[in-house]
Amino acid sequence: MTATAAQPLLVAAFGLLGLLTSPLAELLITWSMPRLGGLPSPAIRFTTAVATAVLFALMTLRFGLSPALPAYLLLSVLAVQLSRVDIAHHLLPNPLVLVLLASGLGLLTMSAVLVPDWPGLLRAAAGGVILFLGYLILGLISPGGLGMGDVKLSAPLGMYLGYLGWTHVFYGGLLGFVVGGVVTVLMLRLKRGTKPSEVAHGPAMFAAAIGVALLVA
Template identity: 85%
Template sequence: MTATAAQPLLAAAFGLLGLLASPLTEVLIARSLPRLGGLPSPIVRITTAAVTGALFVLLTLRFGFSPTLPAYLLLAALAVQLSRLDVMHHLLPNPLVLALLAAGLGLLTMSAALAPDWSGLLRAAAGAVILFLGYLILGLISPGGIGMGDVKLAAPLGMYLGYLGWSHVFYGGLLGFVVGGVMTVLVLRLKRGIKPSEVAHGPAMFAAAIGVVLLLA
């Protein structure tokens, strides 16, 4: 079987892995962070599993069976869960953001060693610092629009984007605000009376970053 013919089967296998990884991740989060109220409702769990599985398929098609793939699968799994928590609780828990940063750095370091791509790892570190500082400045200027959770999240996202290239950092950071603005308008139209500051920005940051990862070569 050729590599091209095997790729859909590989993507399907990792999609199934995503379906299984999502509920397992939710159990781990519920046990380690009981203050968040335990497991979400069955409909939410089905939705998060479906989204995680779909992202695993798309990322497998994007990277193939490469040393880079595990890092971005981790990004997808935690992106779905952190987005869920941000929407439900307006909170991006520090332990999960730190896990995304630390575990992601470890997996990207492994990828850089196997590829090898040490320049990509240095660029990832620089991307983390640049996007973090950019969000920090905006957060200090407009604390009502950007929360400190969003500022902290910018570091791991900048790392993942930076590993792929400077254009990924630029477009991922920029589109985060564009997607966030569109989502805010939609939420305000659907839920009258809600304040713009109450709209979760984390999902927009993840959507922009993963979209750039998938679509920008």
């Protein structure tokens, strides 16, 4: 079978993996963090499973069977779950953010060893620090606009973007605020919130980072 013929099967296989990974992730989150309540409704679970499957397929198209793929699959499943929790509870739980950071760093280190790509790993570390400091400064200046959960989330996102390049860090960090602003305006116009601080910023950060990772060469 040719590589061209095998690619749709590979993408479909990883999409199915994402479909199965999502409910498992929700079970683990519910078991380890009971304070978040029980499992989400069937409609939400279906939505998160489909979203995870789509992201797994897109990441497979973007990275192929490269050593970096596992790291970005982890980003995909946790992006969906953290976005779900943030929308429902306006909370980005520290344990999940820490898993994204520590496990992501481990997987990116493995990728850097196998490729090898040590400059990429150093850039990932620097990207995480730079984006974290930028968000921290903004969070201290305008605590009503950014929560500390958003500040902490910027570290792993900067790391993932930094591994791909400095351009990714720049656009990923910038577009996070752009997407967040657009979502805030839309939510307020739909009268689903009464002030900007009620709109979860985590999903916008994930959308910008994943969009840049997928689309920027």
